[in-house]
Amino acid sequence: MKVLTVNVGRPKAVEYTDAPSGTTGIDKQPTDQAVWVSDPGPKGQGASGVAGDAVCDLRHHGGSDQAVYAFAREDLDHWESELGRPIGNGAFGENLTTSGIDMSSVLIGERWRIGSGGPVLEVTTGRIPCRTFASWLGQTGWVRRFTRHAVTGAYLRVIEPGEIRSGDPVGLVHRPDHDVTVEMAFRAETIQRDLLPRVLAAGEALHPELRAAALKYTAAQERTPS
Structure with missing residues (x-):
């Protein structure tokens, strides 16, 4: 298992983002530089956990529980075949393009150490597709198609910072x-x-928004007469 590339994005002005700034950082490009990874702080205040990487819509992206986004090269290859076009590392907005990791089967709360003495990252949830993602790829019906396939990559929080x-x-x-x-x-x-x-x-490792939704749903089910 390894990181093929580390990818960072710069703010880009577009018409299709929901970010108040009218910009998006989804266009992430591989870098050959060492990149510092750390906890960016709470959602809505902190942005990306990857130094130099832009997160423009703080309402839905970034923050401690979505500090780093990883997507498998093997899954990008699947979409290359499905869409009939090249898809480069970083094209899905991922910070880490990996090799040898089955992203669908990783567990919530699973922890990885990157490199020798590098950061420790913890899996929190999958990525929910949005309008910006669909428009960036230029694919009509993309949100539904990506959702049906259910291979989403993984969001990670930073347990220990590092390069x-x-x-x-x-x-x-x-x-x-x-x-x-x-x-x-x-x-x-x-x-x-x-x-x-x-x-x-999955306990406290689960993304807090999903945990809250699961608790609410479960309580409602328990109140419903059988």
Whole structure:
């Protein structure tokens, strides 16, 4: 398992973003420089956890629980075939393009150390597709198509800060004792709401917004007469 490339984005003015600034940082490009990764602070205040990377819509992106976004090169290759066009590393807005990691089966709360003595990152949830993502790719019906496929990449929080370089190995340092995968969490949040009670097994590692939704759904189900 390794990081193929570290990708950072600069603010770009576009017509299709929901960000109040009218800009987006989704156009991320690989860098050959070492990049510092740290906790950016709470959502709405902190942006990307990757130094030099732009997050323009702080309402929906960035913050401690979405500090870093990783997507597998193997899954980009799938979409290259499906869409019939080249898709470069960073094209899905990911900070880390990885190799050798099955992003759908990683567990919420799983922790990776990047490189030798680099940062420790913890998986929190999958990525919900948005209008900016669809417009950036120029794909009509993209949000529905991406959601059906349910291979979303993984958002990560920073447990220990450090530097990441393209080519760094990814080491598994903790794998929780539950079955809540990124794919399950995504499906629970989108097209299979009946899975919401099950994702609570991930505990405090689960993205707090999804945890709150799961608690609310579960409480409502318990109040509903059988």
